[in-house]
Amino acid sequence: MRPGDRLNELTAGDIVRITSSGDATAEAVVRTCLDRIDEREQAVNAWTHLDADHAIAQARVIDAGGTRGALHGVPVAVKDIIATADMPTGYGSPIYAGHRPAWDAACVAAIRAAGGIILGKTVTTEFASSHPGKTAHPQDPARTPGGSSSGSAAAVADYMSPLAIGTQTGGSVIRPASFCGIVGYKPSFGWVNRHGVKPLSESLDTVGAMGRTVADAARLVSVLAGRPALLDLPGAARPRIALWRSDTLGKAEDDMLACLEDAASRFSTHGAYVADVTPPAIFSDLDAAHHEIEFYEMGKSLAFELIAHPGQISAALRSRLEAGQACPPELYDEKHRIAAEGRFALRPVFADFDVILTPGALGEAPLGHGSTGNALFNRVWTLLYGPAVTVCAGRGRHGMPLGLQFIGLLNDDRRVLAVAQWAETVLTR
8 A cells, every 4th residue: 555545546555555454444445546536536426326325334343343354444446237135137138127136146245255345337229239238438528448347447447446247258358457457357157157137149258357457357356266376466577478460360450460469579688588479270269159149149148138129229239139030040050069069279379378358348448438449359269268358558649448358278378378467567667
């Protein structure tokens, strides 16, 4: 903790330390977060539900001797497609305005059990798909913060909450984290139980974390996934980094490409082994495979809403649902075969490298609120099921953040987090 820091600006690790030791109360931490929200929410619009009295009441329970776990006294923002028993859950849709689940999602229950405080619910795009919500970028309100975890990314970036939960089906954790200059961590597929999370694509949906440091994002997922080893990341003195020279790399903006090359050079200077890698041929088929799998599954997951409330679904989402419902099962099965082949083809790369390095997004957060940006650099990695972590690596020509993405093999999250934390240190020197 630095002199002059407000409690809402501290890392989650520091908050746990000071609330557990008695140097500060959880109530004081929550109150500073609420003060920040009062200052900034009118401009940012990160929240769909916020009850200050309820947040303070949760903090008082912790201060009175509640669970002293890995999130003791830490406020956490929760994306509004995730069920909370004590708060509305609207899924980003007018269909569910005022909806009150009778239960907490598994990830929310885990946060509470670890001493965390559910600060409120954050804006999501419609059913965590593409139709934007009301959130603006905290550094430039004329720009999107990304999506679908729009409010979660903005709340963390603007010091409203030290941690937030997001979800990713395409690029919904990594891309908004890249746009907002924070850390986004999509864990390995299946690591976090999805009970209570509104399904979109059962083969792709992943609950992830957002924080302002790699250690904080790892701390949150350690609780969500029941993986305490993530609280103690190993060192990465000479990481082996594959610079992924895919055909899509040329679609990144010039500022992002320059940022990528500069970071690779800095990593080499600080002892990393960095080498170019050309993707296996199957990778040219993976983006299309992701689209077909996602649309087919969302056409089934949201079938009730499409039948019962067609007029309350956006035109963009309705076209995706109809396309998914028209997809023949044989094509869907073939796309799953391609995805499996891609996972198999990726394994030899990690015989020589610890992580793959790519852009976290095409570039800076785009102007306007009609879209949340392009997930081109995220979809394939979501399909391949391994962990992905984005770290802010610089700023573009308009002064907006640029994030780079570190990717690993399925279930190798601890190694990827360790390299990302090492890179975070190098990039902030």
